[in-house]
Amino acid sequence: MRKSYDFSKARANPHSKRLKKQVTIRLDEETINYFKSLAEGVEIPYQTLINLYLRDCAQSGKRLRLEWSDETPEEGAA
Template identity: 70%
Template sequence: MRDHYDFSDSVKNPYAKKLKKQVTIRLDEDTIVYFKELAEDKGIPYQSLINLYLRDCAQSHRDLKMQWQ
């Protein structure tokens, strides 16, 4: 290894805004089954499908309407 590295010509990672962060969430079993089946039909991992769905909700500023019964 070198004693000194020159980073003066370095550039920022253009994908840094798209980096993913690992989190733990609790989902109902039937929700997981739904997304796993849908993901199998689409040919992508179910975690990616859930991420795409949540990203779409966030980008379109979808608001949840909750009514207690």
């Protein structure tokens, strides 16, 4: 092993733009537990599973349909 290396002629990694970026996202505990249980079944980290799911949604152009209601739920109703 050399004492020093010369990186003056090195070039940037051409794939660096495709690397993952760390972000902070807030998920409810129920959602995290859901993906953790799925991840155990396929033996991959749950963060990877969430990324795969979100990537699939983005690539297939899935759109979330939100429907808001002005009605308040009755007490005790589920």
